[in-house]
Amino acid sequence: MKPSVILYKKLPDDLLARLESHFNVTQLNDLSPQTVKQNAAAFAEAEGILGSSEKVDETFLTHTPKLRAASTVSVGYDNFDVAALTARRIALMHTPSVLTETVADTMMMLVLATARRAVEVAERVKAGEWQGSIGPDWFGIDVHHKTLGILGMGRIGLALAQRAHFGFSMPILYNARRHHQEAEDRFDARYCDLDTLLAESDFVCISLPLTEETHHMIGAEQLAKMKSSAILINAGRGPVVDEKALIQALQNGTLHAAGLDVFEQEPLPVNSPLLEMPNVVALPHIGSATHETRYNMAACAVDNLIAALTGEVKENCVNPQVLS
Numbered sequence: 001m002k003p004s005v006i007l008y009k010k011l012p013d014d015l016l017a018r019l020e021s022h023f024n025v026t027q028l029n030d031l032s033p034q035t036v037k038q039n040a041a042a043f044a045e046a047e048g049i050l051g052s053s054e055k056v057d058e059t060f061l062t063h064t065p066k067l068r069a070a071s072t073v074s075v076g077y078d079n080f081d082v083a084a085l086t087a088r089r090i091a092l093m094h095t096p097s098v099l100t101e102t103v104a105d106t107m108m109m110l111v112l113a114t115a116r117r118a119v120e121v122a123e124r125v126k127a128g129e130w131q132g133s134i135g136p137d138w139f140g141i142d143v144h145h146k147t148l149g150i151l152g153m154g155r156i157g158l159a160l161a162q163r164a165h166f167g168f169s170m171p172i173l174y175n176a177r178r179h180h181q182e183a184e185d186r187f188d189a190r191y192c193d194l195d196t197l198l199a200e201s202d203f204v205c206i207s208l209p210l211t212e213e214t215h216h217m218i219g220a221e222q223l224a225k226m227k228s229s230a231i232l233i234n235a236g237r238g239p240v241v242d243e244k245a246l247i248q249a250l251q252n253g254t255l256h257a258a259g260l261d262v263f264e265q266e267p268l269p270v271n272s273p274l275l276e277m278p279n280v281v282a283l284p285h286i287g288s289a290t291h292e293t294r295y296n297m298a299a300c301a302v303d304n305l306i307a308a309l310t311g312e313v314k315e316n317c318v319n320p321q322v323l324s
């Protein structure tokens with residue numbers, strides 16, 4: 001008999017067919033307590049789950065006694081209790097690499113859009129305000145040759161450094177837990193401590209995962225260390241930045257602008273002060289959201305689940321110790 005799995009995200013038809021050729025698939029909308037309660041029998045039998053953006057914690061796992069693998073359609077896995085999964089010998093699979101270049105494009109787009117005020121001035125054009133030659137109140141600031149600070153020199157940080165170095169001749173500073181020789185050799189990136197990076201960068205770009213250590217890593221104290229002409233870009237996870245402190249820095253003018261793809265609460269509440277600020281570009285968590293990349297992520301997640309449940313995992317496992 002084929003193993004049973006729960007699918008809690010829509011898949012393209014060909015990928016669904018591939019999943020169904022290996023497993024008995026139950027499709028659900030989410031993993032909310034209500035859904036779990038209404039489909040208790042399916043959860044009790046499930047050996048695998050596949051989807052994204054839902055919390056998988058100790059309480060959820062009490063309903064899935066046969067679970068052997070969880071496959072997330074994302075590289076970030078902060079919504080999973082990895083320790084609880086590992087304790088139950090459940091493999092957690094994710095989708096690194098397939099989205100790296102697309103997310104780095106998004107970050108570069110945020111650098112350019114905030115510096116050149118692209119969204120703000122485009123809205124002014126649509127509002128009919130372009131009535132003659134534009135003056136300094138429409139001008140932005142240069143990106144090329146400015147200093148780019150990268151927090152988190154992993155896959156995405158490295159791809160961003162490549163764009164900034166070769167495309168825009170930007171000196172690169174970076175901070176991570178360890179030195180990254182490839183970034184230093186290929187992009188002339190300079191490792192520095194967080195305070196130095198904040199003080200010297202014209203753009204501070206966050207491509208960090210959300211962990212206990214990175215939660216609110218950028219708060220009021222850190223924002224105060226940045227140049228008042230600097231721009232903050234966050235495409236890692238919202239809670240890496242203390243959003244209240246960010247709003248205050250933007251309101252006080254101690255920070256020039258912000259480009260944000262992620263927020264402490266998503267979707268961003270419609271009454272967020274960030275939405276009132278012309279110097280904030282707010283995106284709806286679209287870092288990897290192209291047709292090509294979202295397809296590749298879904299395909300990777302399907303292959304990951306098949307590999308995990310057939311005992312053939314070669315890559316993409318967050319907790320490989322459960323496989324031995």
Ligand SMILES: NC(=O)C1=CN([C@@H]2O[C@H](COP(=O)(O)OP(=O)(O)OC[C@H]3O[C@@H](n4cnc5c(N)ncnc54)[C@H](OP(=O)(O)O)[C@@H]3O)[C@@H](O)[C@H]2O)C=CC1
Binds near residue numbers: 097103156157210286
């Ligand atoms: N906005 C979006 O749509 C997307 C957002 N993301 C986010 O981007 C994150 C990064 O992805 P990716 O580049 O593939 O991940 P990687 O694991 O390749 O890189 C993470 C980097 O963060 C660094 N890091 C982790 N913890 C700390 C810490 N406490 N202090 C300093 N540095 C730290 C790591 O340091 P070291 O190298 O020293 O280990 C590493 O350089 C994801 O976890 C996700 O949250 C990802 C995809 C899309």
Ligand SMILES: O=CC(=O)O
Binds near residue numbers: 073077099287
């Ligand atoms: O935020 C997206 C991810 O893949 O992680």
